[in-house]
Each structure stands twice: as C-alpha cells, then as structure tokens.
Amino acid sequence: MNKIFWLPAKNNKDYIWRYEGNPLLRREEIEGYQHVCNSAFVFENGVYHAVFRMEDKGACPHLMTGTSKDGIHFKIGKNIDFRLKNGKKFEYYYASDPRYVKIGNAYYLVFCADKNGANPSIYIAETKDFNNFTVLPTGFLPYNRNGVLFPEKINGEYVMLSRPSDEGDTPFGDIYISFSKDLVYWGKHQLLIKRFDTKYNFWERIKIGPGPSPIKTKEGWLVIYHGVNGTCNGWVYSLSVALLDLKDPTKVLYKAKQYLLTPEEIYERVGFVNNVIFPTAAITDKDGHITIYYGSADTYVGVAFTTVDKLLEFVKKHN
Amino acid sequence: MNKIFWLPAKNNKDYIWRYEGNPLLRREEIEGYQHVCNSAFVFENGVYHAVFRMEDKGACPHLMTGTSKDGIHFKIGKNIDFRLKNGKKFEYYYASDPRYVKIGNAYYLVFCADKNGANPSIYIAETKDFNNFTVLPTGFLPYNRNGVLFPEKINGEYVMLSRPSDEGDTPFGDIYISFSKDLVYWGKHQLLIKRFDTKYNFWERIKIGPGPSPIKTKEGWLVIYHGVNGTCNGWVYSLSVALLDLKDPTKVLYKAKQYLLTPEEIYERVGFVNNVIFPTAAITDKDGHITIYYGSADTYVGVAFTTVDKLLEFVKKHN
Amino acid sequence: MNKIFWLPAKNNKDYIWRYEGNPLLRREEIEGYQHVCNSAFVFENGVYHAVFRMEDKGACPHLMTGTSKDGIHFKIGKNIDFRLKNGKKFEYYYASDPRYVKIGNAYYLVFCADKNGANPSIYIAETKDFNNFTVLPTGFLPYNRNGVLFPEKINGEYVMLSRPSDEGDTPFGDIYISFSKDLVYWGKHQLLIKRFDTKYNFWERIKIGPGPSPIKTKEGWLVIYHGVNGTCNGWVYSLSVALLDLKDPTKVLYKAKQYLLTPEEIYERVGFVNNVIFPTAAITDKDGHITIYYGSADTYVGVAFTTVDKLLEFVKKHN
Amino acid sequence: MNKIFWLPAKNNKDYIWRYEGNPLLRREEIEGYQHVCNSAFVFENGVYHAVFRMEDKGACPHLMTGTSKDGIHFKIGKNIDFRLKNGKKFEYYYASDPRYVKIGNAYYLVFCADKNGANPSIYIAETKDFNNFTVLPTGFLPYNRNGVLFPEKINGEYVMLSRPSDEGDTPFGDIYISFSKDLVYWGKHQLLIKRFDTKYNFWERIKIGPGPSPIKTKEGWLVIYHGVNGTCNGWVYSLSVALLDLKDPTKVLYKAKQYLLTPEEIYERVGFVNNVIFPTAAITDKDGHITIYYGSADTYVGVAFTTVDKLLEFVKKHN
Amino acid sequence: MNKIFWLPAKNNKDYIWRYEGNPLLRREEIEGYQHVCNSAFVFENGVYHAVFRMEDKGACPHLMTGTSKDGIHFKIGKNIDFRLKNGKKFEYYYASDPRYVKIGNAYYLVFCADKNGANPSIYIAETKDFNNFTVLPTGFLPYNRNGVLFPEKINGEYVMLSRPSDEGDTPFGDIYISFSKDLVYWGKHQLLIKRFDTKYNFWERIKIGPGPSPIKTKEGWLVIYHGVNGTCNGWVYSLSVALLDLKDPTKVLYKAKQYLLTPEEIYERVGFVNNVIFPTAAITDKDGHITIYYGSADTYVGVAFTTVDKLLEFVKKHN
C-alpha cells in the first residue's frame, strides 16, 4: 500500500495544521458546476476514491465520483447513478454531504437525500467498485442530514452517529447513536453528545454534528465533529473532537470544550456560506497520521493534518 | 362483551356528531392537576381503560391510568410507573399524547417522552394488566411526538405511523410509515401522507399527524388524523380521514381534502390552547359504531360519534 | 323603495350600537360550508343582495350570492361563476372579502382573488342582475387584498381605496387612493391615510385598511375602515372612521384617533380568528341611517347601527 | 379601621379562591374608556383608594384614581396629573401597571411610563392625599415595566423588585432586587428569582415578574408574582408565590415550583389578551386575610382571596 | 456612432465573462459618498450617460448623473433635481436602483423612491438632455422596487416589468408584466415569470426581479434578471436570462433553470452586502455585443461581457 498524502507540522506545538495548497478543488476545474465542497474520501490500494458534493448552477447538490493518486489532484467522474436492490433507479432531487466507510470488504457511502421527494434523511449505499452504488431501504426517518457509520460492527451491530434536524437550516442539534443488525432496521437510539449551550461554550451553542467516520484507536473511537456558533451576522462552523469507549461507544470518555480548528483563512471565511469548516473525511494510516478533508465555506475542499496522538492529547486536555 | 358508549346522530346527514355531555373530564375532578386532554382509551371486557395526559400545575404533562364502566365517568388512578425490561425505572421529565392498541394478547401504549433528558421521541410500552408498563428500547430518533401503532402485524411486520418534528411547536409535518419485526429496530420508513400546502387546502397547510390507531375495515385501514391551519392569531387543529390499502398500507387509497370536524364549541375554541381538536382514540364495535375521544383546547376531553360506513363515505366523497 | 333594516340606539349617547340578534349567519344554515364572514351587501328595490365570503371545509374562501327581504334572514345562492369579457371562465383558487358598489346603473363587486394562481390582488366584477358577473382586466398588481370603489366618478375618474400588502398575514399597511378613466388602467396612486404607529395610538399600529364603499355626505366622504393592534397573543381588529373632501378625495379632512367599535362580544372575541371586527358594507338610507355589516372573528356576520350625523360628530370630535 | 373586603373559602382545601362577582369593573362603567385591568389598590381608614390602568379607545393606557367603600364598587376619578418636584408636568405618553405601597406616612405609586418619550421604565410617585402625585427623579434605566417597592426600609434602605425587559413584548425576564437610600439613586442590584426554564416547569418558562408589594409575615416576605408559559397560540400568565428572608430579602427561602392560580374562567381566558392573570395588589389585614386584585385578560379586574397561612403552606409544600 | 466598450472572451466556451478591471467605480473617486453600486447606463452619440446609485455616509441612496467616453472612467455630476410636470420639486427621501431606456426620442429613467414619504414604489422620469428629469404621476402602488420599461411600445402600449415587494428586505417576489397607453395609468397586470421554489432550483428560491431593460432580438425579448438564494448566513444574488415572445411579451418562450453568473470575485463576495450581483444595464450594439453593468456587493459597479447569440444559446440550452 502506498503512503497517504500527509505533511508534518511546522510548529511542533500545533494540534492541527492546514495544507498550504488549500483549497484543493476550485470551481474552474469541473465544467458545468459551481462549487465542490463537503465530500467523501477513502484511500484504497494507493488510490484515492472520492464522492464529491458538487453544486450545479441551479444551486442543487449532486454526488459525483472522483479519483486521485496523490490526494490532491482529482479526476472527476460522473454523477452517480444510484440503484435500489431491485435494480430500479433511486429517485431523488438532491443528494449531499457524503461520507465513506469500509466495513468488511464493502464500502458504504452514507449521505443525505430526498428520496421520491420525501423530506431529507440519511441513506446508505453499498459499493464494491466505487462506480456502482446500491441504496439500502431507508433506515432513518427525516429530518436527518448528517449520518456517519462506524468502520466495523460493535457487539454484532452496525453503529451510526447522526443529528436529527428540521426542515430548514435547523437552529438546534445534538449527536445521537443508533444500532442495527442488518443496516436496514435501526433502533436503540440514544443521545450521545449534547451540545454545550452554556455561558462559556458559545462555539457549539447552536448545534453539533458528526464529521468523518470515527477513527479506531487504542484508547477509544475518535469522533471528529463540527460545532456551530451564532452571531448577529450568521453562523460559524468549527471542528473539534470527542473520544468514545471502544467496546461501548455509548460511553463518551472525553469531549473537548473548545474547538480545534475554526475559520481563519480567506477560503474558509468567504464563499457561498461564510465561516464554514465542515469535516467529512479523515484518512488515517497505521502510523497514526491523519489527513482531514473538510468543506470550506460551502465552496471549496480544504485539507488539514494531524495525528492520532495529537487528537488524543487535545481531547483529554480540553475535556 | 358489553356495548360501547355510542349514541346515534340526530341528523342522518351528519358524518360525525358530538356528545352533548362534552367535555367529559373537567379540571375539578382530578385533584392536584389542572388539565386532562389528549388521552388513550381502550374498551376490554366491558371496562374502559384510559391513560390520561394530565398537566400538573407546573404545566408539565404526565400519564395517569383511569377506568370507567360507561366511557363517560372515569375513576382516575395514579401516575404510571414505567419500567424498562431490566426492571429499572424509565427516567423522563414529561410524557404526553398516549395512544393504546391491542396486538395479540398484549396492549401497547405509544407515547411521547424525553427519556433521560434526551429530546422528545416516541416510546412503546407494553402492558397486560393496564397497571404495569414495560418500555421497550427506543425505536425512534427525536424529534417525534405523534406515534400510532397498527392493531396487527401486516406481512409479518409491526407498522407505525408517526410525524417527525422539531424542537419546539414545529411549523411543518407529514405522516410517515415505518416497519419493524420486533418493535425495537425500525426501518423501511416512507412518506405516507403529505400535507396539502396548496392554495385551496388551507386547513392542513401547517402540518398533519396521525390520531387514533387505524381502524380495520373491509375496504382498508381507516386513519383518523389531525391537520393544522395557521392564522394571524394562532393555529387551528381539525380532524379528518384517510384510507390505506389493507394488505399494503403504504398505499393511500383515499385522503379527504377537507376536514370532518373543526373547533366550534366553546370548549374547543377556548382553553389553554385555543382551537384544538386532537383525536387520540377511536373505540369501534363490530357493528361499525365509532366513538372518538379527542383532546379539546389542550384542556378537556371531548367525544364524537360516527360509523365506519360514514367515514368511508366521507373519505371517498371528498378525496 | 322599502325601508332598510335599521334600529335606533337604546342609549342616545352611543355613536354606534350592535344588533342584538348578532351574529346573523351561523354555520348551520349553509350546508357544506363552515364559516360565513366578511361579505358584501346592497339594498335595491326592497331586496338585499349579498355576496358571502364562505369558507369551505378545506378552509378555502369562496364567493356565493344570497338574497333577503329583511336584511337578517338570507337565502344562500350558489358559488358565483365569474366570467371574463370574452366569456371564458375566470380561473382562481380562492376569492374573499367582497364589497359591493353601485355606479350608474351597474353594480360592481370588488374582491380579492388569485387569478390563474398569481399572487392575491384586487379584481372588479360587473353585474346587473346579481347573478352574472363579468371580471374586468386586472387593474392592480399583487399583493393587495382590500379594495373599495367609490360609488361615483369624481372629476371624471373612478376612484379606488386599497391597501398594498405582502404574501402572508402582512404586519404593515396603509390606505392608498388610485384613479382610473375606465376601471382597467389605474394610476395617480397616492398615500391617503397612514396608520398611526406612535406611542399613543396603539389601536391601529400594525395596519389599517378600507372597509365599506365610502358614504357620500354633505360634509365629505365617510370612510369606515379597520385598524389592527398587536398583542403578545395576537392581533385585534377594530373599526373607525375618516372623512375625505367631497371634490378632492385625496384630502383627508378628519381621521379619528380612536376606534369606534372594538371586539367585546363573545362572537367577536372567539372564533376561527379571535378578536376581529372587519366592516365590509354600510347600507345607508336617505335619512342618514347606516347599517354596518361586518365580519366577526372570521366566523360570523355581525350588524351594527349608526347614523351619518353620529359618524360625522365622532370623526370631528376625535380627530 | 373597617374590615377589608374578604370572603372565606367554600372548600377548606383550597389555597386560593375567586370572588364570584368577578370581574369587578366592566367596560360600561367608565365612559370614554374601553378596558380597566392591572390596577393599584390600598385600604386606608375604611376607604379603598385605587389607581386604575384604563385603556382609552386608542388602546393607550392611562392612570386614573378611584375610591370605594366596599372594595367592589368604585367611583372613578380622573386622569392623574403627575408633577415633578419642581411643579412642572411629568410628560409622558402612556402609563401602566401601577402598584401602591405605604412607607411611613406617605404612599408611593410605582408604575411604568415613557417619560419624555424615552423608552419605558419604572417611576415612583409620592402622594399623601391620593390626589396629588409627585414623581421622583428616574431611578431605573429602561427597559423595565414591573416595579414593586417593599412596604418598609430594610437595613436602612428602600428595596425594589423589578424585571428588566426589552422594547416589545419581551420573551424573557427574571426578578431582580435593588436598593436605595433615597429612592433616587439605586444600586447593589442582584438577581433574586430566576425563572425555571427546565423540562418540568413550563408554566413560567418565558418570564416571571413581581406582582403586589411584598407582604410581611413572621416567616418572611411573601412575594406574589406572575409566570408566563408559551404555547403555539400565545402566552399564558399564571400566579404563584415565593418567600424571602425578613432581614435579608436577597435570600429566597422558598419558591413554588407550580402556579397557584391560572386562567380558567371565561373573563380570564377571553379578552383583549387571552389567558392572563396579572396580580397587582394584595390587601392584607391583621388576621392574615388577603384579597388579591389582578388584571384579567388585559380587560378586567378580578379578585381572589387567600390567607397568609395558606400562602406559606403552599410555598413550602411546592418548593 | 462610436463603438461601445466591449471585450471578447478569452475562452470561447464561456457564455459570459467579467471585465478584468472590475470593479469600475470605487469609493475614493466620489467625495462625500461611500458606495456606488446599482446604476443606470446608456450609450448615445459616443457618450455614456449614467445615473449612479450613490450611498451617502448616512447610508441613504441618491441618484447622481455621470458621463464617460469609454464606459470605464466616469465623471460624476450632481444629485438629480427631479421635477414634477408642474415644475415643483419631486419630494422624496431616498431614490435607488435606476434603469435607463430610450423610447422614441426621449430617455426614461425608471427608479424606486419614497415620494412624499409614501412607501417605496416605482417612478418614471423623462429626460431629453440627461440633466433635467420630469417625474410622471405615480403609476405603481407600493411596494415595488424593481421596475424596467421595454424600449418600445408593443401593440400600442408601453410595457413594464416589475416585482411587487413588501416593506422590508422582502423574502419573496416574482416578475409581473404591466401595460399602459400613456405611462400614467397602468393595467392588465399579469404574472410573467414565477420563481422556482422547487427542490432542484434553489438559486432563485427566495425571489427574482427584472434587471436591465429587455433587449430586442430576432428571436424575442431577452430579459436579464436576478435570482436570490438563501443560506444560513444570508442571501446570494445571481444573474440569469429569459426570452419573451416579440409580439406578445406575456409569453415566456424560454427561462433558464440555472444562473449564468454568480458571485465569485472578492468584490462580489465581500462588501456592504455580501454575495450580490445585481444587473441594471445592458449596452448592446448592432453586432450583438452586450456589456452588462451590475451592482456588486451593494458597494461597487462591475462589468461583464456577452453577446446576443451567447445568451440565446444559454437560455435555450438550460430551459
């Protein structure tokens, strides 16, 4: 297996550091579409496979495949032709915010869509070749837009993190955990992480939501998530970290009281939606290097680097 | 089996008619509590068993048992001590809007609660004696406040109607259908009835939600539901009817374009929340008589009578 | 000509007094419909001709004719089949808040509708027999729901009062005056009466709108209008009076700082929309008797009596 | 001294009971004005002195004196001509929600006004004859509408309860305590009672505010206050009780978790603002009888009776 | 006649391309004013005549003349002294968003103003020398801020496009067409283009409004308009195109489902109002070259180039 795209920090004290070539994908590169932002990435046999959230010029998001050798330059494929198990087309108007995870020998793409014009919910599609995607029966009721599968079964059950939402921009939201034996029927739902809406943790007072698929470490499951603050001129999306118990992921071992990364760069501050860092993928190698891909201002894809040790240190220190 | 409490119409042309003794339960009758409104009712061996939504004087709703011989005068029991399967207490702050259904030889109470301080969702409790209630593991993610079980399995699966909501009073909402093999894990969710938000069906333009457990008829499942209109001075809750296919309840055979019953009486117009008719139970006998119990102005319990034939005629005529 | 329905005051000091038989039209009297409220009335050759705003059970308003000998008991006709000049159907979803006026030997009905699904505006229909109505080309842009024609041309031009609005319940609004040579092309629009939104005239701080067609008196045009106050629990619609110059109706001679009639009776306080008095017709005889018909709580039709002298005295005293 | 107007309970278990002659003052009795509601009352030498909040027909509140022998039938005086110490007129547009208190040999009226067009705040006026009122220099910054003075100095300082508000209907609010040596300069402000906005005390989740002047008892200062709940159709104002330490009123000994009185009667449910009980005066005699005067639906004055012992028992039991 | 300022595309595939010297007019150049944005431009005898929307430092917009030889560098004139036909001053507080059109041998400036303190509506001023402007009687009722005249009479009538609005920022709006024989009285109003508010055309879901005066082509009237999208951090104004029938402009032949130009450059993304492209003028020559002037972030004037053929191709392809 080839090495993942990862660069060391310039300053040893940093817990996280941005790629200087940010943002990765800019508008000009994909004809007929305007923005590429919150997208899914996996690294398999030396190749990066992506599913891009691409906004067409009607401002409608679509999901499109892409591949890369270096994790930086991607060749864009086409709109995914999602199919149901019976081979029929999966009908929907928009699809957004995909996350990839490998479980066993299959890849699962979790994303938000409005199947048959129903209200937005989470859908799971299975693929083995990154080209053909089979959508499973709807496992989640609307309104839910942020779903993230764990990369393995725990105690014989699939595990999902998600944030129940409302019809619109949703000025509230916490992270829930759900379980399933077959990826179709889900239950045993439980509130996992509640946002702080106190007088000293403003950064996530509006809502929080899961980001990339959790990262398995010796000390627990690392959950990278986003938190949203509110100002008189709009919301600010930042990134932070929690740690769940390995065997019982309903137990939160640590949860950072602060953000780890917040919009500072011009491509995070200014765009279709200002002040957004929305993490969606965390490629991790066996040495504990982590490359985070994140949507930036709902307009770009940004990259930041860290390590498992850095995140563990951060989440314990700011618990 | 004794006869159910039911009275014929004075005017043969009416599709539905109120009980003149409305409202049934008034504040004075239950010491320490203020309102009794949206409540569950079943009729078994000549006895009415109720679970009342009772608001204490902190304006917090609780669930309390009650029994009656005549369906009119009820003896109030106590706050239900819900237990989990492991015998531990089911911890919650408030519980509301219960519905009863018998499946096989057990009774199930579906209600809304905020278990362990999580956001409100639907819970299912099983009882065989109307006194001891065992709450099943959480099968539905928040936010969801209106859950209604079908009175039997269909194609080997339990079937639930519900309305996904938001954190507050929820200015939107449609009826979804969900399936389960075990009442614990739920899936195959589907949009069943979408509210009309057109220019000529104002009466349900804000939201709709399921009412009593569906009534099995030869022509299909009768679903009594509420629809909510919006005015500059608040919302108005009315009652109407849909008919689902017997074998495949995801098929809507008919859905009324109009309401069947809307607030007119002073006890429906004026109360803690003005202009509310919120149906929660429909006691049906073998002759097709139907006695609907409904919450009235979030303050009282009202009763209205109809028949299976009347509802079928209405829903077809106003489809 | 027969006498109009009018009753004297019990208390000579009163400026206005209600009919004790209020409300006039109740739900039961018109089959298939729920409410009858803001409606148009004229009195011609001893017969009252009405156009009722009738809400069907989908909560959609329609316009229906009606006649009466006594101004109290009305025989309801049918939904008006509005036609364009070319004989084609006038297509719309809802129509509401009609006002009648006689100009020359024709009657004009001014009402609000959403022609061809466009946003709501004012339409003018001509009738000579109270049965056949021809709708003129659209003379007013949306959003406008309250239009009132003067009963004669002034300086060779038709004159209209109206209140420009917005898409919804419209939390603002003043009365404008407009002119036309042919009832089709309108111009020379001018702000006529601006609502007081000061610290001592709360009663009309949200919006004001014209009511019945202006009444010609020796001292000027009497304009009966409604004003809307806002409270934490909704809006309150009251009735008051202004006086315009006879020859130049763009000149406001007097405008009351107070309301003349505000919701007090249970049928004005409680209904589909609480606390509404919405005047739509003022039948005046040669002796200066005035019978005002008004929508009540968006649910009923109420009647109040006054005289030209009383209104003139009131508007001058409270200017 | 004559006896105060007070009637015993019919049901010994009641903590509070309404006067059957409610509402006291109705519209017809005061010419030129529409509503009489939240008003101040004292009882001195066998005479009731009142200051009425009277809404004129422009919906602007004024303060007007009144007297009564029996506490039921009042003779209305005139608009109070408030003066500054220098004899100049106290200029304002509206004045509302007065409370009376006797300190030493003078009476103080605390009320809300918009002096010189400034935003609404609390003003204190001194009177010795219930006719001439001298307004002190402004002691409170806007926005503040509910001020209540203690009936004596504590530790050499005057003490005020108030609720800071905002420009409009104010969807928040807690009770603060403030101190002064001279009724002019105020300081040492402190949060006294914070509203419960938890999951089980909905009744006061929007805001709370002080009612009548605190009642001195052996066990502490009884504070009758109002709490506001929110529904999809508006707010509901209820009444409850807290007990403060006699010597250090910044210490809350008890605070009820429930309301003691909530709108149930038609005159509390239906009016200019529905569902309002707003206590403003509590006439107490040496036997511990308490007669509470309260604004009802922003339209009427209601009366309820209780005793010192009943309130103490209630506040301890429901702490 | 001199050539218009126009530059060819660098990339032949582009439908539209920006001027690299953007933004044109910056704050420093006009003393005493802060921003220059949405402005009117015509080209006549080799000279560009402009009417600039200039915001003074009280943030109030004014209209000021300007001239240029090259379409890039403008000499600013003075505040326009609008006059009525009778020579009296046209009184108003603010005036904004002007558009120029030549009909016959006169130029007409259509703009928004609040004449005599009335609510904002569309006004038409005639000029023959670009210095003296005569305002016609008010032809449009408030609230209306975007008016655009066709450059010639059609079937003997003047034709106007406009968007009825509300008092504030107006979260809705469609394009209507109106007719007049004399520019004073307007009628036969009709809904022309309704915004898509569907699940796949988000870009214009809030509102749409006409931009420059329509361009006459062999295939129909080209209407350049703006559409507004909504995000949690504010609105985004983009530009697109429709084509109307030459002889009957109430017929929409084509309407693009996508935008043609959306904010991407820093001067469009960042300013007084972020993310705004607001087209107001389209200078077209006989070769079909089109130079579009647009307001940028409510702060600057930007320029983009295209051709008649490009726009026709675009609107047909994306219909």
Added chain:
Amino acid sequence: MNKIFWLPAKNNKDYIWRYEGNPLLRREEIEGYQHVCNSAFVFENGVYHAVFRMEDKGACPHLMTGTSKDGIHFKIGKNIDFRLKNGKKFEYYYASDPRYVKIGNAYYLVFCADKNGANPSIYIAETKDFNNFTVLPTGFLPYNRNGVLFPEKINGEYVMLSRPSDEGDTPFGDIYISFSKDLVYWGKHQLLIKRFDTKYNFWERIKIGPGPSPIKTKEGWLVIYHGVNGTCNGWVYSLSVALLDLKDPTKVLYKAKQYLLTPEEIYERVGFVNNVIFPTAAITDKDGHITIYYGSADTYVGVAFTTVDKLLEFVKKHN
C-alpha cells in the same frame, strides 16, 4: 511624558485616517486564544496599559492585561483576577468590551459581565496598578453591555453613558446618561441620544452605543460612538461623533447625521463577525491628537487617527 502613538493624515481633507499597520494584534501572537478585539487602552507615564477582550477557543470572551511602549506591539499579561471589596473572587463566566478611564488618581475599568450567572450588565472595577482590580457593587441592572464613564465628576457626580439592551444580539438601543455620587448607587437616568430610525439615516437605524470615554474639549464633551445598520445579510457597525455640553452633559450640542468611519478594509469586512468597527478607546494628547483603538470584525484591533479639531469640525458640519 512621552508622546503618544499618532501619525498625521496623508490627505489634509480627511477627518479620520487608518493606521497602515492594521490590524494590530493577530491571533498567532497570543497562545491559546483565537481573537483579540474590543479592548481598553490608556497611556500613563510613557506606557500603554491595555485590557484585551480575548476570545478563547470555546468562543468565550475574557479580559487580559497587556502593556506596550509604542502603542503597537503589546506584551500580553494574564487573565485578570477580579476581586470584590471583601477580597472574595468576582465570579463570572464571561467578561467583554472593557473601557478604561482615569478619575482622580485611580483608573476605572468599565466592562460587561454576567456576575454569578446573572444576566449581562455593566461592572466597574478600580485599579491603581493595572494589575489588581476591585469590582464595585453592581450599579446597573441587566441588560446592559456598553458602559462608559466620564473622566471626571461633573457637578459633584460621576457620569455614565450606557445602552440598555436585551438578552441576545439586541435589535434596538439608544444612549442613556446616568449619575452617581459614589459609583455604587445610580439615578437620574435620562435618554441622551436616540438613534435616527428615519428614512434618510439608515446607518444607525438598528442601534447606537457609546464608544471610548468622552474627550473633554473646550467646546464640550466629544462622544465617539458606534451606530448599526441592518442589511439582508447582516449588520454593519460604523463610527461617528456627538458633542455634549461641558457643564451639563445631558445637553447634546451636536450629533452627526452621518458616520465618520465605516468598514472598508478586508480586516473590517471579513472575520468572526463581518463588517464591524467598534471603537473602545481614544488616546488624546494635549495637542489634540487622537488615536482611536477599535475592535474590527470581532476579530482584530484596528487603529485610526484624528484630532480634536477634526472631530469638532465634522460633528458641526454634519449635525
């Protein structure tokens, strides 16, 4: 005494000009914190003493000392350990927007905090060494976030400017003046400057609030303040000036109708809150040079220069 940091204008006509080295303090320089913005500054014996509003990475503001020799480069100290007079800790969650003023031989820091979890109000802390701060008893009721002390007693009383607010971002607000003999008890509150919310002074239509401590000049007290405009994409904070009477500061001699400085630079336009200039300090020397420190986009500290003469000229000219 050393000279203050001040630079002359490049353009003599300017009333105010920015420091080209803006913004002063950037995130990287203060470890563990994200933003440094609205801060207090004084200049004493050749040293600048600052109290910085520093936002930690939970987005909670804290107050931290700092010193500088040149007014540009600051050495950051630590979080201030505020104490009460009795030596106990001043307990609070957040503290923000400090202003410094010297009265006699002590320095006073006025700031906003939520003492003991009460709602936000103004607190005054005394220091003589810029290290130890004693907080005085609470002199102002919530909600109040902008307090500014005059640099000397006037007529024997301390004088404070402030803006009463609400719980949240507060969409309203005017400047009030208050008096005290001892800095503890405050009274004689008065509306000083009301925002223009007219049709031609949009720039401050939302709210205004005092900035640095007033500057004493021969002609009166110069009050630098901020005004807030509202757009569909958020608020804009600008800076302007008023002049108060020297002996009676309740008299406003002049108040600018326009702003003097509004966001234009990228560090004012783009940040945590876009489009903010929030002045908090004005270091003035005996020659009338003024160096204004202002918070910029809630993210940075900016500097602008002017003189007493320039401000006097400006405020008179634009009165």
